[in-house]
Amino acid sequence: MQISSHGLWAMIHGLGFGGLYLLAFSGALLELYRFTTPADAYPGSPGRARFLKVYLILMAVLAWLAVLTGAYIVYPWYRAAAPPGTIDLSLYPQRLLMASPITIGWHSLGMEWKEHVAWLAPISITMVAFVFIRYGSDLRNHRQLRRAVLGFAWVAFLAAGVAGFLGAMIDKQAPVKGGRTIQLSSGGER
Amino acid sequence: MNTNGGAASTGTPAIPNGSGAAAILAAGMGAFALAVLAVVGDKCAQLKPILSFYRPTGPLSGVTTVAIVLWLVTWAFLELRWRSNTVAMARVNAIAFVLLVLSLLLTFPPIADLL
Numbered sequence: 001m002q003i004s005s006h007g008l009w010a011m012i013h014g015l016g017f018g019g020l021y022l023l024a025f026s027g028a029l030l031e032l033y034r035f036t037t038p039a040d041a042y043p044g045s046p047g048r049a050r051f052l053k054v055y056l057i058l059m060a061v062l063a064w065l066a067v068l069t070g071a072y073i074v075y076p077w078y079r080a081a082a083p084p085g086t087i088d089l090s091l092y093p094q095r096l097l098m099a100s101p102i103t104i105g106w107h108s109l110g111m112e113w114k115e116h117v118a119w120l121a122p123i124s125i126t127m128v129a130f131v132f133i134r135y136g137s138d139l140r141n142h143r144q145l146r147r148a149v150l151g152f153a154w155v156a157f158l159a160a161g162v163a164g165f166l167g168a169m170i171d172k173q174a175p176v177k178g179g180r181t182i183q184l185s186s187g188g189e190r
Numbered sequence: 191m192n193t194n195g196g197a198a199s200t201g202t203p204a205i206p207n208g209s210g211a212a213a214i215l216a217a218g219m220g221a222f223a224l225a226v227l228a229v230v231g232d233k234c235a236q237l238k239p240i241l242s243f244y245r246p247t248g249p250l251s252g253v254t255t256v257a258i259v260l261w262l263v264t265w266a267f268l269e270l271r272w273r274s275n276t277v278a279m280a281r282v283n284a285i286a287f288v289l290l291v292l293s294l295l296l297t298f299p300p301i302a303d304l305l
Contacts (some may be wrong), residue, residue, distance in 0.1 A: 001267055002242075003220060036239055048268045056192070067254075071247055071251065072244065072247055072251070074227075074244075075246075075247055075250065076246030076247055079246075079247075079248060080246075096269070102191070108299065109299050110194060111231075113297060113298055113299055116224065116225065116228040116297040117294070117297040117298075119221075119254055119257070120221050120224070120290075120293060120294065120297070123194075123217050123220050123221055123224070123258075123261060124221070126217075127214060127216070127217035129232045130213050131209075131210045131213050131214070133209060134205070134213075135205055135211050138203060138204045138205050141203040141204070142200060142203055142207050142210065142279070144207070144208040144279035144280055144282075144283050145207055145211070145214070145279065146285050147283060148210075148214045148279075148282075148286060148287075149210075149214075151287060152214070152217060152286075154295070155290055156295075159294070166289060169285055189249050
């Protein structure tokens, strides 16, 4: 059982940071709704508010790690130029996708959209975390602030969802490969 | 930062909305800056090398770095101006959401290709 170092980084970027960020979303949205609705409906405790603040900070950190590892570690391998005359394009995912009319859309639409829309997630969730930390349950008294926080939180989810889905599909068509081979186990026949 | 995490709601805001408004409007502007720069970086061949701050990543590195700097500078500026004030939040929200929706649309390649 082995994995390439490039493939491992793609997993850390997508499944690790991106996947954890998306998994965290349902909890964050639920708690944001509960904390920002009128107090008589859900009297939040200081401990829960502190927990949500830490939770939102961690989500913002995950979002930034996802886009930064994507843009500066994985994307350069994706867009690497193949030397002239290269026939086997499996180490050059962008060129591999562009080489066929069946797969070119995964680059021209998929990656072109993903590489930009993904950045809306960390910008939005950072703002959401900041506003919640600043206002806490006082957000209940700021109807317009509450609306904006929830709206941007949904966009942060949508943007990450689009990027995550496209990333997964692109990786199915043309996975990032290469680099050092990492041996995960030397399992023999059972 | 306040410490009113779980305080009961009184119906009267304890903190002016200026700081939140600054963060919200700056986020909208940052997202929009990113989308506009992405379109410009894609359409303008002369700008591509200028925006390639980190060659292996290409113009994406410049597009995102410039957008993030613009977002943070705008945020800091608005925060300094508004943090103690109560601002017209409905208008701030409207502008921020229009910018956010425009940025979502502009990052979608078929729409960006129409420009």
